[in-house]
Amino acid sequence: DRLIERSKYYCKSEVLAQAQKEMVNYKSTGVSVMELSHRSSDFTKILTGAENNLRKLLNIPNNYKVIFLQGGGTGQFSALPLNLLALKPSMSADYVVTGSWSAKAAQEAAKYGKVNLVLPKTKKYTDIPDPSTWTLNPEASYLYYCANETIHGVEFQHIPEFCGVPLIADMSSNILTRDIDVSKFGAIFAGAQKNIGCAGVTLVIIREDLIGKALPICPIIFDFQVQVGNNSLYNTPPTYSIYIMGLVFEWILEQGGVAKMEEWAIKKSSAVYDVIDSSNGFYVCPLDKGCRSRMNIPFRIGSAQGDEALEKKFIQEAENAKLISLKGHRNVKRSVS
Numbered sequence: 001d002r003l004i005e006r007s008k009y010y011c012k013s014e015v016l017a018q019a020q021k022e023m024v025n026y027k028s029t030g031v032s033v034m035e036l037s038h039r040s041s042d043f044t045k046i047l048t049g050a051e052n053n054l055r056k057l058l059n060i061p062n063n064y065k066v067i068f069l070q071g072g073g074t075g076q077f078s079a080l081p082l083n084l085l086a087l088k089p090s091m092s093a094d095y096v097v098t099g100s101w102s103a104k105a106a107q108e109a110a111k112y113g114k115v116n117l118v119l120p121k122t123k124k125y126t127d128i129p130d131p132s133t134w135t136l137n138p139e140a141s142y143l144y145y146c147a148n149e150t151i152h153g154v155e156f157q158h159i160p161e162f163c164g165v166p167l168i169a170d171m172s173s174n175i176l177t178r179d180i181d182v183s184k185f186g187a188i189f190a191g192a193q194k195n196i197g198c199a200g201v202t203l204v205i206i207r208e209d210l211i212g213k214a215l216p217i218c219p220i221i222f223d224f225q226v227q228v229g230n231n232s233l234y235n236t237p238p239t240y241s242i243y244i245m246g247l248v249f250e251w252i253l254e255q256g257g258v259a260k261m262e263e264w265a266i267k268k269s270s271a272v273y274d275v276i277d278s279s280n281g282f283y284v285c286p287l288d289k290g291c292r293s294r295m296n297i298p299f300r301i302g303s304a305q306g307d308e309a310l311e312k313k314f315i316q317e318a319e320n321a322k323l324i325s326l327k328g329h330r331n332v333k334r335s336v337s
């Protein structure tokens with residue numbers, strides 16, 4: 001019951017209702033956003049509006065560019081090494097691997113340069129080792145981390161600020177749910193489909209001075225200089241996904257901005273963690289308390305290894321109570337997001 005009560009904080013249905021209203025006649029244009037040319041003045045207003053609202057929400061400094069691209073989170077963690085490895089002659093980057101997504105990003109970067117894993121290799125992603133133990137390379141072109149590991153539920157509670165090289169963060173699953181100081185980052189990227197809209201668009205926020213060093217093999221649509229120079233319009237952008245994302249930004253601003261999203265994220269996740277922690281080991285969350293995600297909470301039922309029959313029953317009864325898609329990733333099993 002507590003979970004259902006909390007679900008009232010998840011009210012993006014207002015955005016969907018607005019999209020439905022405007023579906024075939026966007027602002028009296030007589031057409032859908034899907035039919036607008038990406039170079040039309042109506043779409044330019046949508047694109048600029050989305051960027052301006054994102055700038056407001058995150059207080060993005062003027063020396064940062066914002067672009068909206070295709071290719072998803074995977075596209076961006078592939079594009080980043082192609083754009084940034086050549087920032088230093090080392091052609092090397094530091095990767096903090098705390099779960100599947102940062103592991104995949106590191107693997108991708110290793111195709112193009114040298115990757116230094118700053119944490120000891122592990123398959124057990126349940127904590128973030130103390131930063132004093134990280135083996136950082138001061139000559140690295142950048143330091144990469146995933147702010148929230150969507151599969152394993154490891155979330156950084158603080159920005160790793162001590163590094164002297166540009167800090168790059170994958171915020172695909174926690175963007176706009178905690179207040180961040182953008183000026184501490186070289187670049188931030190986030191696929192829209194978790195927190196800010198529907199699949200198809202990925203936002204990139206990048207400090208100006210890091211742009212312009214793409215490797216010659218970088219595909220042109222992933223070259224940040226080309227995309228920044230063309231205001232995300234080098235080729236056709238995912239127009240409808242940008243429109244929906246813009247509506248979500250407006251909605252978040254109306255609710256009270258990132259501070260409100262953070263407050264709700266804390267309330268919602270605490271409701272679940274409270275149940276886990278007071279269940280006398282019936283529900284088991286394997287994560288260190290210091291890195292528990294507010295966005296996605298992996299847990300097992302019955303024991304640390306999980307009782308398959310009980311977990312099946314749980315999923316069924318959750319669905320009956322309209323708590324859907326709780327079945328976690330096959331690597332971790334149960335998860336609430």
Ligand code: PLP
Nearest residue numbers: 072073074075101150172173191
């Ligand atoms: N990074 C994180 C944190 C993710 O959660 C995901 C997808 O779930 C990705 C990257 C990959 O995103 P995409 O599926 O858009 O390539």
